[in-house]
Amino acid sequence: MVAAGLRLGIDLGGTKIAGVVLDENGDERAVRRIATPGGYGEIVAAIAGLIGELEQAVGYRGLPIGVGHPGAISPASGLLKNANSICLNGRPLQRDLQTALGRPVTLANDANCLGASELFDGAGVGVCGLFAAILGTGVGGAIVIDGRVRVGPHAIAGEWGHNPLPWPRPDWDELPGPNCWCGRRGCIETWLSGPGLTADHRRRTGTTMSAETIVAAAAADADALETLERYEDRLARALAHVINLFDPELVVLGGGLSRVARLYRQVPQRWSRWVFSDVVTTRLAAARHGDASGARGAARLGQSLLKRPSAV
Ligand SMILES: [Zn+2]
Known part of the structure; x- marks a missing residue:
């Protein structure tokens, strides 16, 4: 069952992975934080596990998901680049997350998620x-x-x-x-x-x-x-x-x-x-939302705050 207005955001950092479920008023309905594991496969599994926990906490599955990550997805190759967590570089993070979860996931740079969060209600x-x-x-x-x-x-x-x-x-x-x-x-x-x-x-x-x-x-x-x-x-x-x-x-x-x-x-x-x-x-x-701002911004990714060249 999908809950109208709930959105799930993940902030993948070098030392921790933070997750949040926001409701339509921007209130945090569930929050989780775990240490970032060491390898790429472990990181993908940890994010998928965290999403499962958050959805269980709010009692809904299939929420829209945004993930903020260091670096960028190369428009040329679809692979992650420029991440200081270097085990992510050269990896198809979006594809692997979608495979692990069985549904679409929106990705964006973590600082862009911070900017989106603070712009939206920060x-x-x-x-x-x-x-x-x-x-x-x-x-x-x-x-x-x-x-x-x-x-x-x-x-x-x-x-x-x-x-x-x-x-x-x-x-x-x-x-x-x-x-x-x-x-x-x-x-x-x-x-x-x-x-x-x-x-x-x-x-x-x-x-x-x-x-x-x-x-x-x-x-x-x-x-x-x-x-x-x-x-x-x-x-x-x-x-x-x-x-x-x-x-x-x-x-x-x-x-x-x-x-x-x-x-x-x-x-x-x-x-x-x-x-x-x-x-x-x-x-x-x-940041008004402090440590939570990255995950909150990731949850907002479906809300058209990021300006891509095609949208100019
Ligand atoms: Zn450098």
Whole structure:
């Protein structure tokens, strides 16, 4: 039996898979979260299992399903590309999920899902120009223009994590920068992801701490505070580049590092130096739906929020 108005969304991340069932009012009727398993086949099975659990929890089967994932489905090959969870790359994720579930599944980039969620009923309601950035295991981005998430002919619109960190500082060892899994060096993701923050702290202090521990320690530990300040400066430079490109009114942050409250004070203070304007009114805000925003946006995928070239 299909329930009118219920939609199911999955957010496939590097460390966790989140799932939600939304009703027609946007209320969460069921929520589940599991750790992301190690291999590709295990990930497909875990998503199918999570969908089964969610449908059982709400008492309906056959709900419309959207899945947000890192990277993009290549329009040329239908295979996944650009994912920081590299076991996904080169795989026919949509086909395999549809085979496992026996029904159609809509897929989209995870940052695009964040953008769609925040645009629909989050921090970006009514905003024409919005950049949504994920700062998590990886770094991704989405561009919203005139109320639609842009996808682009290569499905890479907003893929900001593998641009180089702008205005690099040699005194902070930013040139040529760390090796990135994509084959280049010094990508924004190597600085602004959670593992990037951990690696920067380790290079400067010799101490290995998780991103979460560094943030917690910054209140009392001078080394941790310096690491966090370097992070804020790099985020300000990276976002100033985005603001100079399409002048959004709002930047929304998602992912684990979006929970760091001081970013919303410190980063706008720092980005003014790099934005090519006399005044900067761009707002920086956390995703209103927090960790749930990616899965909520995935659940919205059937609601025509993503703008593909054919729909222009
Ligand atoms: Zn890269």
